[in-house]
Amino acid sequence: MYSEKVMDHFMNPRNMGEIENADGIGEVGNPVCGDIMKISLKIEDNRIVDARFKTFGCGAAIASSSMATELVKGKTLEEAWEVSNKAVAEALEGLPPIKMHCSVLAEEGIHKAINEYRIKNGLEPWEEKTPYGEHTPGDGA
Amino acid sequence: MEKKRLVYMDHAATTMTHSEVVRTMMPYLNERFGNPSSIYGIAHESKEAIESARQKVAKALGADAQEIYFTAGGTESDNWALKGVAFANKKKGNHIITTKIEHHAVLHTCQYLEKQGFEVTYLPVDAYGIVDLSELEKAITDQTILISVMYANNEIGTIQPIAEIGKIASEHEIYFHTDAVQAIGNIPIDVEAANIDLLSFSAHKFYGPKGIGGLYIRKGTRIDNLLHGGGQERKRRAGTENIAGIVGLGKAIELATADIDSHNLRIRAMRDRLLAGILGQIPHTRLNGHQEKRLPGNLNISFEYIEGESMLLLLDQYGICGSTGSACTSGSLEPSHVLLAIGLPHEIAHGSLRLTLGDANREEDVDCVLEVLPKVVERLRSMSPLYRPDQ
């Protein structure tokens, strides 16, 4: 049911863990819907120099966290903000339609972590697309 | 690398067809292909084979052969029992009583009947998954035409007080249907003693083939047909018979019910050793369902702080097959309705693992799971933002 890439990131997750004294932290999802993701970022000169995740969730949620942290590492905050859940799913060589909501969580986690950093540093938070944790499965969004 | 042995612990999902069953079926897939409705010799052979299988089923259930009807499996039988009784008795009443923990073959059929104007009461269950008989009594009205309670639950293995429910139903002169799909071969069944009017069964759950099952219908029960067409099954279930399937079902039920107790002794012992090992080795773990009133091969365990599907994926890497009540395998955001009905919080329901043992298992499978599972749980907990090691 999962692509080889998903299974690879599930079996060998990249960037698993938490950054101590992280510059931005985003925790999204809730135990009721079955996926929770915690993203922590190390940011230097407006650039993400390290990204880590901890995830409670299915195979797709864990693989999406792993891939999302890979994709944003090294990017400026502006570039990282543009990493969509679609990009995460594509980099994973696709997700089953009912699992797309798990990749949404990764995008939300990154956004929340970036905004937490911005607020902490006296910057305007950027506008987020969806309220955290409120997503429906299979809507492709 | 040496090929790993498959550790199949999903017997509640389906079972491997017994080799003796396959052997019995083979002739009916080639030389004995005759349509039992025809007039010539090979047609006779087919007809006799069907009737002999019917006898075997009747014997296993304590029924009369004329009360057994073959269907395409548990789903069709449940649909037939519920829709058939509802539509045939709607002048008498429009109320049906069932439980919150039935299989979807019953629940979705009930939801359909609600759209057709019937009223359905979904009885709650206690923390172990057992229906409360006083709640059942209270739910009965003069409109109640049918009570449907499953014999044993497919997820948590809980066995219901079927004889008591049958007694209540018969005292109120209400038809009683039970989905016994998980019970055959695990619990001795006697439709007379338990006052059962309709009983669903499915061959692939007791080492028979898939796509074949049946419905016991007590003589005199008012029930409409579900499938309309030819005059097969004494004009009650149209469609050319799945002869090989029926023959296989007959053989399978004979084998599965020949000596239920000693057969299950081995499986129950392995299950109990597995349970003790898991609860002993892995903290923050609990058994779902009832300790004793439980199918002999069933284990359903929740592991806190982790999610079921990822557990299954990792177990699969070791050749271990299980199942889960987590939402992410069901395609909805809701975890198993059964686990919610016994009162589990969502996050605990998401972390459930069902292992169902059966004929495929040996002691070494238990050893294998006891070696692998603690590592799998530990690994996922180390990834979980909910878990603090000092908890």
Ligand SMILES: Cc1ncc(COP(=O)(O)O)c(C=O)c1O
């Ligand atoms: C309790 C119960 N009822 C009904 C069914 C459906 O049976 P079948 O797969 O034969 O349609 C199942 C099988 O999953 C079951 O476990």
Ligand SMILES: [Zn+2]
């Ligand atoms: Zn998920």
